[in-house]
Structure formats: structure tokens, C-alpha cells
Amino acid sequence: MPESAVTARLAQDIGSKKIQIGVIGLGYVGLPLAVEFARNGFRVIGFDIMVSKVEALNRGENYIADVDSELLADLVKSGLLGATQDFSRLTDTDAISICVPTPLGKTGDPDLSYILNALQEVKKYLRPGHMIVLESTTYPGTTEEVLLPELQESGLKVGQDFFLAFSPERVDPGNPQYQTRNTPKIIGGVTPACTEIIGRLYSSVIERVIPVSSTRAAEMVKLLENTFRSINIGLVNEIAIICNLLNVDVWEVIDAAATKPFGYMPFYPGPGLGGHCIPIDPSYLSWKLRTLDYRTKFIDLAVEINRGMPGYMVSKVVDALNDQQQCVRGARIMILGVSYKRDIDDMRESPAIDIMKHLREKGAELVYHDPYVPHFWEDGGTVYSTELTEKTLAEQDCVVIVTDHSKLDYAWIANHCKLIVDSRNATRGLHGTAARIVKL
Ligand SMILES: NC(=O)c1ccc[n+]([C@@H]2O[C@H](COP(=O)([O-])OP(=O)(O)OC[C@H]3O[C@@H](n4cnc5c(N)ncnc54)[C@H](O)[C@@H]3O)[C@@H](O)[C@H]2O)c1
Numbered sequence: 006m007p008e009s010a011v012t013a014r015l016a017q018d019i020g021s022k023k024i025q026i027g028v029i030g031l032g033y034v035g036l037p038l039a040v041e042f043a044r045n046g047f048r049v050i051g052f053d054i055m056v057s058k059v060e061a062l063n064r065g066e067n068y069i070a071d072v073d074s075e076l077l078a079d080l081v082k083s084g085l086l087g088a089t090q091d092f093s094r095l096t097d098t099d100a101i102s103i104c105v106p107t108p109l110g111k112t113g114d115p116d117l118s119y120i121l122n123a124l125q126e127v128k129k130y131l132r133p134g135h136m137i138v139l140e141s142t143t144y145p146g147t148t149e150e151v152l153l154p155e156l157q158e159s160g161l162k163v164g165q166d167f168f169l170a171f172s173p174e175r176v177d178p179g180n181p182q183y184q185t186r187n188t189p190k191i192i193g194g195v196t197p198a199c200t201e202i203i204g205r206l207y208s209s210v211i212e213r214v215i216p217v218s219s220t221r222a223a224e225m226v227k228l229l230e231n232t233f234r235s236i237n238i239g240l241v242n243e244i245a246i247i248c249n250l251l252n253v254d255v256w257e258v259i260d261a262a263a264t265k266p267f268g269y270m271p272f273y274p275g276p277g278l279g280g281h282c283i284p285i286d287p288s289y290l291s292w293k294l295r296t297l298d299y300r301t302k303f304i305d306l307a308v309e310i311n312r313g314m315p316g317y318m319v320s321k322v323v324d325a326l327n328d329q330q331q332c333v334r335g336a337r338i339m340i341l342g343v344s345y346k347r348d349i350d351d352m353r354e355s356p357a358i359d360i361m362k363h364l365r366e367k368g369a370e371l372v373y374h375d376p377y378v379p380h381f382w383e384d385g386g387t388v389y390s391t392e393l394t395e396k397t398l399a400e401q402d403c404v405v406i407v408t409d410h411s412k413l414d415y416a417w418i419a420n421h422c423k424l425i426v427d428s429r430n431a432t433r434g435l436h437g438t439a440a441r442i443v444k445l
Contacts, residue, residue: 009165011134012202018099019206022046027098029123031058031088033281033351034140034174035104036069040077041185043086045210050098051088052126062088070350071178095130100138100206103127104174107141108285115144115289117151124155131159135167136203138192140174142227142286144293147171148220153195164196170203171220173227178280179349189213193223231286232304237272238283239307242314245274245445256430256444274445276407276428277314277356279345284311284354315359318445322364322405322426325443329424331402334368339391339401341418342408343375347429350377357407358383364405372397376412398422404440406431 008016018024024047028039031053043049053059061068065078080086095101105119120141127137137156139148148171153163161167172192177183190211194200200216208214217223241259248255255274263271278284287308291301323333343357344350352358361371361383372391380389391397393413398404398421406415409431419425419438428445435442 009198011165012168012198015099015134015136015168015202016205019202019209022209024099024206025050025097027052027095027101029053029101029103029126030105030119030141031055031062032104032106033069033071033178034176035102036062037072037176037185038102038104038140038174039086040072040080041210043080044076046085047210048084049086050094051086052090052092052095053088054090054122056090059088059090062086071176071180071184092126093130095126096132099134100136100203101127102138102140102172104140106281107143107289108281109288113288114292117143117147120147120151124152128155128159131156131161131167133161133166136206137167137169138203138207139169139171142173142231142282142289143224144289145221145224145228146293147224149195164194164198168194168196168199168202169220170194170199171223172203172207173223173230175227175230178351179346186210187212189215191215191217191223191226193217193220195220228286228290231282232290234272235278235283235287235311236303236307237270238275238278239310241272242274242310246317249445254444256433273430274428275314275356276318276360276445278311279353279355279357280351281353315356316363318356318360318405318407318426318428319363319367321428321443321445322403323367325424325426325441326403329441333364336369336402337400338364338369338371339397339404339422340371340373341375341404341406341413342410342429343373343378343381344408344410347409348377348411352378352381355407360405360407372401375408376410393418395421 026042026047026049028035029052031051039049039051065081067074067077103123105123108116110116163169170192175188190207192200192204192214204214204216245255259271262269287304291304294301326336340357344352345355365371374391374393380387401422403424404422406427406429409429415431416435419432419435419440422440425440425442432442
């Protein structure tokens with residue numbers, strides 16, 4: 006592809022790190038990306054509407070577990086990384102990555118309001134040479150149907166004056182092996198020039214960049230990845246229910262099936278989906294397909310099964326107490342682990358929230374313990390993690406394992422309480438403990 010004068014200049018500026026990067030949204034995705042650009046020598050300004058995050062970053066304080074706190078502090082001190090709420094500073098940037106939330110609205114439809122708000126700011130300060138990248142997960146078509154028309158209202162032409170691409174974030178919080186730098190990154194531009202120049206920018210900080218032919222393809226890649234997980238988890242959750250009815254240990258079955266060296270990949274059942282991706286993203290896809298008069302049957306079924314799992318876990322607790330002639334009303338129950346997955350502090354969409362709500366409605370007296378979540382907000386009040394001691398364990402009628410943090414000693418726990426309902430197989434291999442153990 007012949008280089009224009011604009012792309013030739015941008016390529017040179019990328020090579021010499023003259024490019025200044027703007028990252029809009031400094032959360033689980035945006036902050037690690039900002040740090041990655043800065044540690045590679047680019048000047049980075051982070052933009053966020055939350056004053057607490059902007060102030061913390063400017064003080065050199067880290068608030069995302071996957072980010073190296075010392076590195077962040079050094080980058081802020083050296084002036085390579087800073088944050089602001091003042092969007093007029095977008096004029097100082099050459100490339101802008103948008104990493105804002107994409108939740109579902111009250112009716113379960115995509116809520117693009119965060120993207121639209123960020124877009125309005127980008128639109129105000131768009132200028133020739135700007136590279137704009139949407140990283141937020143969204144339905145296929147968003148970049149070209151929503152962002153492109155707004156940005157072209159400026160009179161600037163995409164692929165010539167400014168460059169626009171979609172590049173899905175694949176961050177896996179708590180993963181010690183894969184971080185921003187070594188997780189391959191997909192990039193799909195509106196035009197080949199967009200893919201080429203934005204791909205070049207990202208290649209300077211990310212080990213492997215994979216170009217695809219369009220923004221729609223890039224948007225769809227992310228949704229395929231997360232829909233694949235949602236459906237496979239839905240399948241194995243139903244297998245867990247089936248095994249329960251057949252009186253077969255689902256965990257043993259999965260472990261044995263996983264010995265097959267080809268054609269099988271283990272997924273594990275659990276108390277329900279959590280986090281900002283798997284419970285939400287497939288609904289973006291099914292919504293888009295509804296607008297095209299197509300019902301996404303696999304996705305909808307998986308969503309239904311996965312959403313039923315917190316209720317299924319509660320029925321397990323009810324039955325386990327019933328078996329020892331107790332009812333839930335008045336029972337003292339400890340929820341062990343409330344983050345949505347192991348070894349992280351993120352509670353977004355955590356199934357623990359639903360499980361606690363159902364148990365409380367049935368009259369249980371609840372406490373929780375989570376080494377990563379010292380407190381959280383619920384119904385306008387703060388709930389605090391209870392200390393895990395022999396005494397607090399002995400006081401419980403039932404301990405419900407919702408998240409299996411690796412720093413908890415489950416053998417010790419099982420020897421100091423009466424009953425465990427385990428949704429994660431955290432008590433794997435424990436026999437003859439003081440506690441009766443009921444598994445999902
Ligand atoms: N967290 C993950 O594991 C993960 C993984 C892959 C993709 N994603 C996707 O990345 C996107 C961001 O997710 P996240 O987990 O980083 O969210 P987050 O809530 O941790 O961070 C988003 C940040 O954006 C800020 N924000 C909201 N509106 C803004 C605006 N108009 N201008 C500036 N800042 C604004 C918020 O204050 C927040 O700090 C979502 O689309 C999500 O689906 C997340």
C-alpha cells in the first residue's frame with residue numbers, strides 16, 4: 006500500500022516515540038495499556054471522569070492489581086505518565102484509545118452511553134493526523150455505524166486525514182502469564198491505511214499484532230472469544246446439573262475427560278458467571294442479531310443456564326441444611342470468596358451478590374470472608390469481610406465456597422466447620438474432614 010505524506014510522518018513519529026498517547030478510561034483495561042505505552046517511552050495522558058482515579062495516578066499510586074506499582078510510580082515521576090479530567094488536553098495527543106465501560110442497560114440491551122460521552126470529547130478535539138482506537142467490547146458495527154459518522158462530521162476524511170480502528174482488549178485480570186505486552190492484539194481499521202498505521206503504533210509496544218480486514222471482523226473476534234466461553238461454561242454447568250441427578254461426581258468426570266489429548270478442552274462448572282465480559286458481551290451480539298431478525302439460540306440458552314446457577318447453588322445450600330434437619334431461616338452462613346473469580350478483587354457481576362441476596366431473602370444470617378475484598382457496598386451500606394478464625398468458622402451452620410482463592414487453606418477450613426457447600430471443587434482430595442462437604 007503506498008504511503009501518504011500523513012502516514013509517512015506518523016510512521017516516523019511512532020518510530021521516534023514523538024507520538025503522545027491519550028487513553029480514555031483508566032480502569033482494568035485502560036490503566037495497563039497506558040502503563041505499557043509509557044514504559045516503552047511514549048508520553049501518555051490518561052483521561053477519566055473519576056477524580057479519585059486521576060488524583061491517585063498523578064500521585065503515582067496504583068489501584069489495579071495487575072499493574073506494577075513501582076513501575077507506575079516511576080513513570081509518573083519521570084513525566085511519561087499522567088492523568089487529567091480536562092478533555093481539552095486531547096489536543097495534545099496524536100493517538101487516542103477509548104477504554105470505557107460497555108455495560109447492559111436495565112432492559113438488558115447494550116448501553117453505549119460511556120462510548121458516546123467519550124466520543125463527544127474526541128469529536129471536539131479531532132484534528133488531522135489523529136489515530137483513534139476503540140477498545141471497549143461492543144457489537145459488530147459500532148465503530149463504523151456509531152463512531153465514524155460522528156467523527157466525519159468534522160469534515161476530516163477517514164483513512165486520509167484521521168485513522169480509526171477497533172482493537173479488542175483481551176486483558177485477563179489476575180493472569181500471571183499474559184499481560185498487555187504479550188497478549189496478541191487484533192486490529193481492524195476502517196481502511197487499510199487505518200489498520201496499517203494503528204497496527205504499527207501498537208506493534209511498538211505489543212509483541213504480536215494481528216491485522217484483520219475490517220472493524221466488524223475485529224469486533225466479532227472479541228465476541229466469538231467470549232461467546233465461546235459463555236456457551237462452554239453453560240454446557241458444563243448443565244452437565245453438572247445432569248451429573249447431580251445421575252449421582253455422578255462432575256469434577257471426576259471432567260478430570261477424566263481432560264486426559265484425552267485431542268478434541269476436548271476442559272471447562273468447569275461454577276456458581277454463575279461474573280466480571281465485565283463473559284456475562285455481558287454475548288448479550289451485545291444477540292441484541293445486534295435481534296435487530297437483523299435473527300435469534301441467537303446457543304447464546305440465549307447459555308445465558309439462561311448460567312444465570313440460573315446462583316439459584317441452583319442456593320438450592321444446594323437449602324438441601325444440605327435440610328439433610329441435617331435445619332432450615333435456612335436463622336441459619337448462620339458464611340460466604341467464602343465474593344470476587345467473581347479467584348485471586349482478584351473485582352466483584353463486578355459476581356454470582357456471590359445474587360447468592361447472598363437469595364439466602365438473605367430466605368432469612369439466613371450472613372457473613373462473608375474474602376482476602377481480596379475487605380469490604381463492599383450493598384444496598385447503600387458497607388459490608389465488611391469477617392475474619393477467618395477457628396471461632397468464626399465454628400459459629401457457622403454452613404460455609405458456602407463461591408470463589409476458590411489460592412491463598413485460602415481449605416483443609417484447615419474443612420476441619421473447623423460443620424458443613425461446606427463447595428461450588429468450585431476447592432475441597433478436592435479432602436477426605437474425613439470435620440465438615441460434611443457437598444459439592445456442586
Ligand atoms: N476488565 C476486563 O477484564 C476486560 C477485558 C477485556 C475487555 N474489557 C472491556 O474493556 C472496556 C473497559 O472495561 P474495564 O474493565 O477497564 O472498565 P472499568 O470500569 O474498570 O474502567 C472504565 C473506566 O472508564 C471511566 N470512564 C467512564 N466514562 C468515561 C468517560 N466518558 N471519559 C473518561 N473515562 C470514563 C470510568 O471512570 C472507569 O475508570 C469494557 O468495554 C470491557 O468490556 C474488559
